[in-house]
Amino acid sequence: MQCADVREFADSFLSGELQTETIHQMLRHLETCPWCRAEIAARRALRAQLKGAFDRDQDLQVEPAFLAAMRARLHAGAARPAVPRTSRFGGWRSLAAAALIVATLSGALRWRSWSASVELAAAAVGDHRNCAVHFRLAERPITLEDAALRYDPSFRAFAHEPPAEIPTTVGPARVLERHVCLYAGHRFAHIVFEYRGRRVSLVATPVGRSLGQLLSWRTASPVATRADDLAVVSLRAGRHAVFFAGDVSDAEMKALANAVAGPLSRALSGT
Amino acid sequence: MSGESRDHDVWARFEAEALPHADRLFRLAMWFERNRAAAEDAVQETMLKALQSFHRFQPGTNCRAWLVAILQHVLSNRRRAARRSLLVDDVDDRIAAATPFVPAPTQHLTDEELLAALRKLPESFQAVVLLSDVEELTYKEIAAALMIPLGTVMSRLHRGRALLRAEIGKSKMFTTREAGHHAVR
Numbered sequence: 001m002q003c004a005d006v007r008e009f010a011d012s013f014l015s016g017e018l019q020t021e022t023i024h025q026m027l028r029h030l031e032t033c034p035w036c037r038a039e040i041a042a043r044r045a046l047r048a049q050l051k052g053a054f055d056r057d058q059d060l061q062v063e064p065a066f067l068a069a070m071r072a073r074l075h076a077g078a079a080r081p082a083v084p085r086t087s088r089f090g091g092w093r094s095l096a097a098a099a100l101i102v103a104t105l106s107g108a109l110r111w112r113s114w115s116a117s118v119e120l121a122a123a124a125v126g127d128h129r130n131c132a133v134h135f136r137l138a139e140r141p142i143t144l145e146d147a148a149l150r151y152d153p154s155f156r157a158f159a160h161e162p163p164a165e166i167p168t169t170v171g172p173a174r175v176l177e178r179h180v181c182l183y184a185g186h187r188f189a190h191i192v193f194e195y196r197g198r199r200v201s202l203v204a205t206p207v208g209r210s211l212g213q214l215l216s217w218r219t220a221s222p223v224a225t226r227a228d229d230l231a232v233v234s235l236r237a238g239r240h241a242v243f244f245a246g247d248v249s250d251a252e253m254k255a256l257a258n259a260v261a262g263p264l265s266r267a268l269s270g271t
Numbered sequence: 272m273s274g275e276s277r278d279h280d281v282w283a284r285f286e287a288e289a290l291p292h293a294d295r296l297f298r299l300a301m302w303f304e305r306n307r308a309a310a311e312d313a314v315q316e317t318m319l320k321a322l323q324s325f326h327r328f329q330p331g332t333n334c335r336a337w338l339v340a341i342l343q344h345v346l347s348n349r350r351r352a353a354r355r356s357l358l359v360d361d362v363d364d365r366i367a368a369a370t371p372f373v374p375a376p377t378q379h380l381t382d383e384e385l386l387a388a389l390r391k392l393p394e395s396f397q398a399v400v401l402l403s404d405v406e407e408l409t410y411k412e413i414a415a416a417l418m419i420p421l422g423t424v425m426s427r428l429h430r431g432r433a434l435l436r437a438e439i440g441k442s443k444m445f446t447t448r449e450a451g452h453h454a455v456r
Binding site for chain 1: 298322405
């Protein structure tokens, strides 16, 4: 083997990709050739430095908060697999359950407002399922600030309210992330909590003047029910319809909603 | 085994074997995307796909190589969606074919100089060099991850490393000249 051959095979040699016979020929050459030994040593050092440089570069380091949020989201998705395809009536059941929420909430509504409310509540539950639990949205979520600039300034209020940690009567809820996502035609402020060991969502959307007037939500007090095996609590805050949804008990969900409702209503009242 | 305990078992295996590689995947994604939000999206999408198809992962094989292959597919799809074709084209291969032998540098290099030199390579060459020298994937694993023939991996690696050494040589020459210039002044 000549020096030119060694240079040709040097990198494959360092990667352990050469056949045994070729390795032996190289080693025999290296024993007698200080120039090729130096070349191999320099390439090995360059490779080691490249790996080190890549690992040390600050711009390439991952945020621990991102890893934690991703792990939690994946875990929630793994623990609660998608509705089996055989469950053809899942969507219908969910809609019927959501209808119950709104009917409970709003009492004797006119048909138009009832229909709109049902659709909104079902979308809120769907958003929780698809965004917070399964992470399968057609459109990528955007930041609250982006949504405030592009769609409705009221989204900005959700950047600080509720706060990062909320004490409730049954234990704390911690905010994992905040964003705005689009689901079933509704743009929701979406806040994901870690609460009672589960992933729980607050989804809120400005309902607009006309729908707001149609909906006979006269109270900001949270009203709880269940939909699609989830605890769901609905309330009004400012001109926003707010829903809490998650796989916890009704009492636990109501405790969270009670802790959030007052300050959130005040934060949204001026928007 | 009940569905719930099977899910728990899959998660436990995924958490033990796949999740620890998330930080390395992020570094690769960040290198190519050059945008933290886009890199986080790509890694999250990769991990979600990996979890959904974890039953296809063969225990005992290189989990990181399997994840890197998924990440490369995710990045490739995103580039296609953004109409940025980053697959190696003929121009890159012509550049590579014209690269002469370049000795490895012996002067001291800073990390910044080295990464800046790597950035100057065509992106397809960066990919093979990174997957081989940083991620320590085998040629076969790189071929699977980038969906290119084994021979192409070998030729791009050979040329990519030569180009990298040439870029380092150029930057060191520049630095030496600068230093000399300042010394004279």
